Amino acid sequence: LKVVSRPSPINPIVRSFHSSSLRAATNTVTTPHADPQLKNYKFWNREESTPGQFSYLLDISPESIRKEARIISLSAPDDDANHALHEGVLPMGCHLLGTGSTLQDFDELRNSNQQPNVVFVSPSCPKARVQLPLVLAAFPSIEWIHCRSAGIDFLVSDALAAYKHLPCTNAKGQFSSSLAEYTMMACSYFAKDLPRLMQQKKGKKWEKYEVEELRGKTMGIVGYGDIGRACAKIASVYGMKIIALRRNPSMSEVDPLCDVVYGTGKSSLNKLMSESDFIVCSAPSTVETRGMVNADAFKVVKQNAVFINLGRGPVVDEESLVEALRAGRLRGAALDVFIEEPLPPESEFWDLENVLISPHNMDQTGSFMHEATEFFVNENLPRFVCGEDLLNPVDVEIGY
Amino acid sequence: MDGSNKKYYNRETSIPYSCDGDIIKEAKILSLSKINDKNNEPLDKGQLPEGAKLLAVGLTLDDFDVPALKSEKPNVVFVSHCCPESGKTLVQLLDAFPTIEWVHSRSAGVDYLQSKGLTAARHITVTNAKGCYSSTLAEYTVMACAYFAKDLPKLMRQKNNKDWNKYEVLEMRGATLGVVGYGDIGQAASRLAKAFGMKVIALRRNPTLSEGCSICDKVYGVNQLNTLMSESDYVLVAAPLTDETRGLISEEAIAHAKKDAVLINVGRGPIINEDAMIKALKSRKLKGAGLDVTTLEPLPKSSPLWDLDNVLLSPHNMDMTATFLRESTEFFVNENLKRFVHGEELLNPVDKAAGY
Numbered sequence A: 001l002k003v004v005s006r007p008s009p010i011n012p013i014v015r016s017f018h019s020s021s022l023r024a025a026t027n028t029v030t031t032p033h034a035d036p037q038l039k040n041y042k043f044w045n046r047e048e049s050t051p052g053q054f055s056y057l058l059d060i061s062p063e064s065i066r067k068e069a070r071i072i073s074l075s076a077p078d079d080d081a082n083h084a085l086h087e088g089v090l091p092m093g094c095h096l097l098g099t100g101s102t103l104q105d106f107d108e109l110r111n112s113n114q115q116p117n118v119v120f121v122s123p124s125c126p127k128a129r130v131q132l133p134l135v136l137a138a139f140p141s142i143e144w145i146h147c148r149s150a151g152i153d154f155l156v157s158d159a160l161a162a163y164k165h166l167p168c169t170n171a172k173g174q175f176s177s178s179l180a181e182y183t184m185m186a187c188s189y190f191a192k193d194l195p196r197l198m199q200q201k202k203g204k205k206w207e208k209y210e211v212e213e214l215r216g217k218t219m220g221i222v223g224y225g226d227i228g229r230a231c232a233k234i235a236s237v238y239g240m241k242i243i244a245l246r247r248n249p250s251m252s253e254v255d256p257l258c259d260v261v262y263g264t265g266k267s268s269l270n271k272l273m274s275e276s277d278f279i280v281c282s283a284p285s286t287v288e289t290r291g292m293v294n295a296d297a298f299k300v301v302k303q304n305a306v307f308i309n310l311g312r313g314p315v316v317d318e319e320s321l322v323e324a325l326r327a328g329r330l331r332g333a334a335l336d337v338f339i340e341e342p343l344p345p346e347s348e349f350w351d352l353e354n355v356l357i358s359p360h361n362m363d364q365t366g367s368f369m370h371e372a373t374e375f376f377v378n379e380n381l382p383r384f385v386c387g388e389d390l391l392n393p394v395d396v397e398i399g400y
Numbered sequence B: 001m002d003g004s005n006k007k008y009y010n011r012e013t014s015i016p017y018s019c020d021g022d023i024i025k026e027a028k029i030l031s032l033s034k035i036n037d038k039n040n041e042p043l044d045k046g047q048l049p050e051g052a053k054l055l056a057v058g059l060t061l062d063d064f065d066v067p068a069l070k071s072e073k074p075n076v077v078f079v080s081h082c083c084p085e086s087g088k089t090l091v092q093l094l095d096a097f098p099t100i101e102w103v104h105s106r107s108a109g110v111d112y113l114q115s116k117g118l119t120a121a122r123h124i125t126v127t128n129a130k131g132c133y134s135s136t137l138a139e140y141t142v143m144a145c146a147y148f149a150k151d152l153p154k155l156m157r158q159k160n161n162k163d164w165n166k167y168e169v170l171e172m173r174g175a176t177l178g179v180v181g182y183g184d185i186g187q188a189a190s191r192l193a194k195a196f197g198m199k200v201i202a203l204r205r206n207p208t209l210s211e212g213c214s215i216c217d218k219v220y221g222v223n224q225l226n227t228l229m230s231e232s233d234y235v236l237v238a239a240p241l242t243d244e245t246r247g248l249i250s251e252e253a254i255a256h257a258k259k260d261a262v263l264i265n266v267g268r269g270p271i272i273n274e275d276a277m278i279k280a281l282k283s284r285k286l287k288g289a290g291l292d293v294t295t296l297e298p299l300p301k302s303s304p305l306w307d308l309d310n311v312l313l314s315p316h317n318m319d320m321t322a323t324f325l326r327e328s329t330e331f332f333v334n335e336n337l338k339r340f341v342h343g344e345e346l347l348n349p350v351d352k353a354a355g356y
Helices: A053-060 A079-085 A103-110 A128-138 A176-191 A194-201 A225-239 A266-275 A295-299 A318-326 A367-387 B040-043 B066-070 B086-097 B116-120 B134-149 B152-160 B185-195 B222-231 B252-256 B274-282 B323-341
Strands: A069-074 A094-100 A118-121 A142-146 A216-222 A241-245 A260-262 A278-281 A304-310 A330-335 A355-357 B028-033 B052-058 B076-079 B102-105 B125-127 B175-182 B199-203 B219-220 B234-237 B261-265 B286-291 B310-313
Touching: A053 A367, A069 A128, A069 A367, A079 A094, A079 A266, A079 A367, A094 A103, A094 A367, A103 A128, A118 A367, A142 A367, A142 B102, A176 A194, A176 A225, A176 A278, A176 A330, A176 B134, A194 B310, A216 A225, A216 A266, A225 A241, A225 B185, A260 A266, A266 A278, A266 A355, A295 A318, A304 B076, A318 A330, A355 B152, A355 B185, A355 B222, A367 B102, B028 B040, B028 B086, B040 B052, B040 B323, B052 B323, B076 B086, B076 B274, B076 B323, B086 B116, B102 B323, B134 B152, B134 B185, B134 B286, B175 B222, B185 B199, B199 B222, B222 B252, B234 B323, B252 B274, B274 B286
Parallel strands: A069 A094, A069 A118, A118 A142, A216 A241, A216 A278, A241 A260, A278 A304, A304 A330, A330 A355, B028 B052, B028 B076, B076 B102, B102 B125, B175 B199, B175 B234, B199 B219, B234 B261, B261 B286, B286 B310
Antiparallel strands: none
């Protein structure tokens, strides 16, 4: 690992939108920046975390059970990615009470003496945003919400914010490596001018042209979370320089993967845009980030930069992105996410030659959602019954 | 780690040469290259190390004023691969100037220089540009893997049809990259592949040289090629072209390929039996191929490779950055020339008999 000296003091123009730090849903507040080896990190990483610690504990020592988990699954009933929960063998002390996609589906439970204390919610549930608060209101015994996906934007609402006192966890860290692979592919796509290769092949033209190296180039990561870090991990082996941008820059101060860390605020974002050859937007969609990468940001973008979005469409002002592409300020864009999905046929992105479009599937491996359910079953459920801190706390008010 | 590392240059990790000692001998250089080749400016027009002098630049024997130059006793030839006759011309130069003791190739591949005459000239040391181009080719290699893993051709088709159709992608993580020819390029590709979480199987003539290698999981000898083929999801050919490697990836080897394997070639076209490969691509025995080199270059329009939709074709340019040739000349000037005049061992020795 390369050890970098501490970055220069955080940009004084950094504006923190919330004076209180991220509300910890767990009992202990672990501060990653105080733990350079990130050993007590409260988030799960599919590649680095040690699996099965607590499911193993339950197996060998059932007395570790402090309380039972009575789970309801708010999902499409035929969603077979939930196999591990709906059909699998659950850890000791865990029981699945029912599955449904609306409150009505759980009518029978209302008067039962077995009240649920855990709700597991999947994006496959059609109107999850409406149904979840209804379920929470109907079952005040629920003390923990787990979201199968990483993005919780499909759940967030004022009604849900009323339940911010309940721990909520998600699948952060579960999809990151696939997206990092996509990111490097997208960078190389433009550096080696893959579109030109395809064109030459079509015309049977054998014509040498110069290619670029990624080595020595700068990757600016907007929203340096697990996905951002996974990208940095690989990009640094390529010899790229990494600029990370996040709400809490101090948390990445000793991260050996980042050359520079910026906080939020317009000037920080603009600085990143002007310094990066490849911009990776991996931020979640929250009240703060919506429309964050806007016309002003694209105005100062480094000439010929490449813009990659694999977070959420709404973080980017799509009109300004199109404008920057048309004006030739950006060499190109690789977009896996859009404000509207499926992307409507009339969207201008389809016709722009220098845009690589993917249908929000660059993390969609054959097993990704199954694994996300397995994470809930094998990692967080055992922790819950053992009375341990849950992994991947999210703040439903802040939105991630 | 690879015990032979010290003899070889690596653009990313080697420490630049410096020496305060005396000049042991002078370097009198002939450049077998195009005149006014901008990439050779560090030699043609730059400041050469003390004790080194460029005598003449030419493409054929006729370009060199042999009688006049003979008295200067040229002892070094710098060769740029700029014409198919280079190998022949080199031997002519060696015959005309018996004082030559060192030939340096600006490229990594020295197959174009091979000749009986050169191999027979035992007093001549040959060095090359090994390690100068590797990282760019490593980048291409993982891009080629991703091209098939994420099904880039499908993405392009869908975009053409404005088709929003979610499909499953493959992870590179956990997949196996088999590297045939584990030299500098192969090792650079392994380093990157490891960063992606891939498993790496290395194959080389001297497997013991890679024992304990931290960036590969298994090391095989050449006789285990079929095993490598059966275990690899992606096969990278990064070997030089020699008598031993010509046709190494034979019909038999391809027949042993793992289901849905992808073949990637950044070495030399003739290492793969092209007809067998084309057959396997058509029948989908091979899922696809990423080819930066082909048996014939430029690739004739008649080649079936142009029409195969599961082939990523590039015109032998995936290492062709704006500066790569110039950097190679700089390597000659700043690293090996300096070593030569100080009487030190030169980097990147080529085994003439082995051909690389």
